[in-house]
Amino acid sequence: MASYFQRLLCAGFVFFMVWCVGAQPGREKLLLDKDWRFGFGHTYDTEKDHGHATAYFSYLSKTGFGDGPADPAFDDRAWRRLDLPHDWAVEQPFSEKGSFSHGFKQSGKGFPDRSIGWYRKKIAIPQTDLGRNLKLQFDGVFRNAKVWFNGYFLGTFESGYTGFSHDVTDYVNYGGENTIVVRADASMEEGWFYEGAGIYRHVYLLKTHPLHIAQNGTYVTSVVQGQTAKITAQVTIENRGDYHGTVEIANEIYDPVGNKVASDTQQSSAPGFMLTTDATSVFTITGPQLWDIDNPNLYRLVTKIRQQSKIVDVYETTFGIRTVRFDPEQGFFLNDKPLKLKGTNNHQDHAGLGTALPDALQDFRIRKLKEMGSNAYRCSHHPPTPELLDACDRLGILVIDETRLMGTNDYHLGELGRMIRRDRNHPSVFCWSVGNEEWKIEGNIIGERVTATMQAFTKRLDPTRPVTVGISSGFKAGISSMIDVMGYNYLGNGDIDAHRNDFKHQPGMGTEEGSTFATRGIYFTDDAQHYKSAYDRKPRPSFYSIEEGWKFYATRPYLAGMFVWTGFDYRGEPTPYGWPSVTSYFGMMDGCGFPKDSFYYLKSWWTNEPMLHLFPHWNWQGKEGQEIDVWVYSNCDEVELTHNGKSLGRKKMEPLGHLEWKVIYQPGTLEAVGYQNGKKVLSEKHQTTGSPQDIKLSVQNAVNQKSNGTTIVAVSVADKHGRHIPTANHEISFEVKGGSIIGVGNGNPTSLEKDKFIDALTLVPITDLQEQPLRSADLPQNFPKFTGGQWQPAFKDRDYKNPKAAYAYQGKFVYDGNSKAQLTFFYQPIGVQSAVFVNGNLLQGSKEDPHQYLIPQGVLRSGENTVGIVATPIRKKNDWDVANTNSGVIQVVVPSGPWKRKLFNGCAQIILQQDDGAEDMILSATGEGLRSASLKIKKK
Missing domain, CATH: 2.60.40.10 (Immunoglobulins)
Incomplete structure (x- = not known):
């Protein structure tokens, strides 16, 4: 045993190495979206869940005992390769047995083999990172995400909407390979609308000096007085190391064009180990460029932390200078100017993509809402992805930021606190919503207490914005009696004027209105086909049309404005129908963003430029x-x-x-x-158009560096005069070079077509593995022939210290005979040297991986097939050593066929992602009886 002095000296050397190597400037935030492995697990069958949670010691009982896919040594080579963001629910077929709320996809409750998703990724972390603080940051995983790093269990995060992070500093294999594992359990619904499944937002590795600005550790507020603005910047410093003494905090503010307009430097004492301290700087800016919906000016706060004259961290915060306030008599004011809120409610999915939206889709959707004249957006009913708020900041649209669930324990307030700390620097966020239609508590004392606590908690974290709740079960008592800003959900649910007369001190706005039913391009309701006429009508006797709703709110100065339900159609909640309707009918646009006619009613009265829209078509x-x-x-x-x-x-x-x-x-x-x-x-x-002749392709979004290679293309059909045919329903097939297709849609609420055309991948096990001993260690070119009943179960009673020279093994697998399938044997060595055979034919390993064997179609049989292996044995040095006895798995891949989609009332949409390094993308489209089309998209 080493002496105490030796152990102390060793510990001191490690400590010296950690802190010396860690003394490097700045921070790195590495996007980890590329090259993950994905496989389905199972909700209750541990064998189908890859043996997870079956070990004698579990990951909850002993540190580092992640088993099954959580084990870094787990072989995931046969799993599917993919990039994030990823939503596995949108990839599944439709089924009448699926959830009404989630659009009848074969995922979630009732589908135990499609409700657990495992994700694995290996990353290299250099030795030079030793001494830095490393965190894994997840922007959103739906849902109940368990995370391991190098087999060490980091924790469980239940909600599918709020981001979370895990410190991995102590678990890193510096200078080597590291394994990230996530098990997402989407078997339980969190909402009553489509929520997707999997890691549907970005993942990052954040590297910082141990002394750094905490996550979401800046808070910038502004007070505008005349021609000056007082800016207060609070900076939270965190110490994850043994640092003492003085810390210098330098803050600089840059205006929208990049000019430095203010700076401040101050000293502070470093916080203790794993503690934080706050430092506050106050600036005065003359002639500030205010953020508003027409001129969304954005400033930058650059914060530098110095320790012993060295910069150890640099952190940037985007913010805007603006004022918001509600008045119970005159409505809402932005920068002391009255502004009627013209808003929409929206969920986070898009046709063909589910919830896994590239950043460019956030930009595209906000631009479509702005085109309609909308100036406000309600996040219904959960915290949004950060990129959505970035788009709202950049494009100029106000946001009601909403938490998922009301409550006052650590779970509820923890979720609310994470949302507020993450989002409170966004100038677009003008109001916090702490709940929506909580019917159990809306009108009673429990609701009043819960709301009072949540509102006070919100004000403690951010006193600059008011708080609201969307209320629908009567406007009289409970929550509605004490919330900052009353949120009225639907005129038919109560007397808004009467409530206002009883609570004249309380501002109000229509947080939901409409819920009208319309199918784009349909002008005669057909209940048999589940199509609703697009004329703006009352959806139900107690609900109001879009026009009736807007007239009500627009003509009452005391009401701040109205949020339409909804801006876009979304998956699930296909009211007033059920199967086979799979999307909502509420949107002013369909799920692709193609406008319905009510879009133009709102544009008429929500914009100032002359506007005219005539409908229906004339075919x-x-x-x-x-x-x-x-x-x-x-x-x-x-x-x-x-x-x-x-x-x-x-x-x-x-x-x-x-x-x-x-x-x-x-x-x-x-x-x-x-x-x-x-x-x-x-x-x-x-x-009235002629017969269809030409396919038309047109880019819908701005293709530039900010679009990051994502292109949204509208597909239509024209007659010989080039006139759009609004009744065309042709099926169009697509091919792309220089990129890939990531989704297709058409806005048809009853379409059961595939959203994704992904190769079908199944894993076929090797069963009934048996063995016979061999006298020679030489590997044969032909599988040995045996007679008699000498086979016995493989590895049974094996003497690992005195094995035979070699062993022959044989097992079985079943193949359905599909000639289009590609079969690959991912062999896990059960010997030191091996020769692998299928049906007696010797296979050759691939150049990239000698233990990966492509099985030629010519050697396969429909039905039962035999795998043969000849291998020299593995010897155990110690009784507790573990030798592999799993020979591997057969991966069967059946190509999906070409991407295709039917037009719906003249339109479809295809979303492309450009390959890294490709200069151009070329999209080709063909359809029976139509002239094909080609579109070249140049990288910018």
Whole structure:
């Protein structure tokens, strides 16, 4: 045994190495989205869950005892390779047995073999990182995520919406390979809407000096007075090492164009080990450029931490200078100017992608809402991905940031606190929501107490923003009596004017309104087909149309505004129908972002530029002589409608209203002309189109460096005159070079087509493995032939210290005979040297991996096949040594076939991701009876 002095000297040397190596500047935040391995587990069958949690000592009883896939030595070579973000639920087929709320996907409760997902990734961490503080940061995993690092259990995070991190500093194999493992359990629903499954947001490795700014450790507030702004920056410093003495905190503020406009340096004492300390700087900026919805000016706070004159950390915080306030008589004010909130509620999924949205899709969706005239966004009903708030900051849209569940214990307040600390520097966030439609407590004393605690807790973390709750079960008592800003969910759920008269001190806004049913491009309701007419109607007797809702809120100055339910259709909740409807009908846009007609009603009254929208289309073959309802949405003073050149009347537009005509259908041209102050300002026409001829492809998003290679393409069909055919429903097939397709959609609420065309991957076990001893250690070119009943179960009663020269093994696997399948044997060595055979044929290992064997189709048989292995034995030095007895698995991959999608009422969408290093992407589209199309997308 080493002497005490020797052990102390060794410990001192390690301590010296840790802190000396750690004295390096700055921080690194490495994106870990690339090259993960993924495999399904099982909710209760441990064998199907890869033997996880079956060891004598579990990871909960002994440190570092991760077993099954949690073991770093687990062989995941046969698992699927993928990049994050990833949603496995969207990849599954539809089933009537699936969850109504989650869009009838074969995932979640009822599907135990598709409710557990394992993720594994290996990363190299250099020796030079020894002494730094290392954290794994997950922006979102749905849900109940267990995380291991090098077999060490880091913890469980239940909610699928709030980000979390784990410190891995003490578990790192410095200078070598490290294994990250995540087990996501999506068997339980957290919401009543589509939530996806898996690691659907980004993952990072954060490296810092032990003395650093804490995670989300800055808090910037502003007070605007005349032509100056007082900026207060609070910085939280964390010490994960043995640092003492003075710390210098230097803060610099840069304006929207990059000019330094303020700075401050101060001294502070370093906090104790694993403690934090706060330092506050106050700045005055003259002539600040305010953040607002039209000019979303963003400033940067750059914070540098110096210790012994060396920079040990640099941290950047984006913020905006602006003021927000509610007035119970006059509504909402941004920068002391009245602003009517024109908002939408939204969930986080998109057609073809589920919840795994590339960052460019966040930008695309916010731009579509801005195009409609929306200036506000409610995160329904959970914390958003950080990239969504970044897009709202950058593009100028206000946000109600909402926590997932009301409550006052550590779980609920912990979730709320994480959201507030992460998001409180975003200028787009103007209000915190601590709940939504909690019917059990909305109108009673429990609700009042819970809300009071959550509101006070929120104000402690951020006193600069008000708090709201969306309330729907009556506006009278409980939560509604004491919340900062009353959130009215639907006019039909209570008398808003009466509530306001009883609570005149309380501002209010419509946190949800509408819930109207509409199918894009459908103008005659067909309940048999589950299609709802797109004309704006009352969805139910006690609910109101979009127009009725907006008129109510727009004409009451004391109401701050209205949030429509919803901006986009979303998966699940296919009210008023059920199977086979799989998406909602509520959106102003479908799940792809193609506008429905109500989009243009809101654009008429939510924007200032002249706007005119005529509907429906004029392709009504078979309805000649029948009366068609023709509507116009416009903010023009007057609109005239003509049919085939004949005027059908010029009508005056009622403020906040729309215009209607009854028109006898005859093919030709329908045209609406808008007049402002008696002058023609714009027009729109619909013509009866000819037969479909050409596929049209058009890029919908800005393709630049910020889009990070993601391109969104609209697909349509035109006649020989180039006119869009609004009734086309052709199936279109796609190919891409220089990139990959990551999703397809069309906005059809009843479409059961695939969202993803992914090769089918199954793992076939080797069963009934038996052995016979051999006298020679030479590996043969042909599998030995044996006679008689000499085979016995493999490894039974093996004497590992005195084995035979070699052993022959044989096992079985079953193959269905699919000639398109590619079979690969991922062999796990059961000997020192091995020769591998299938049906007596010697296989050759691949160049990349000598233990990976591609099995040629010519050697396979439909049904039962035999694997033969000849191997020299593994010897044990000690009785407790473990020798591998698992020979491996057969991976069967069946190609998915080409990506394809039917147009729905003239439109479909395809989303592409450019390959790293590719200069261009070329998308090709073909359809039966149509002229093909090609689109070249250049990297910018």
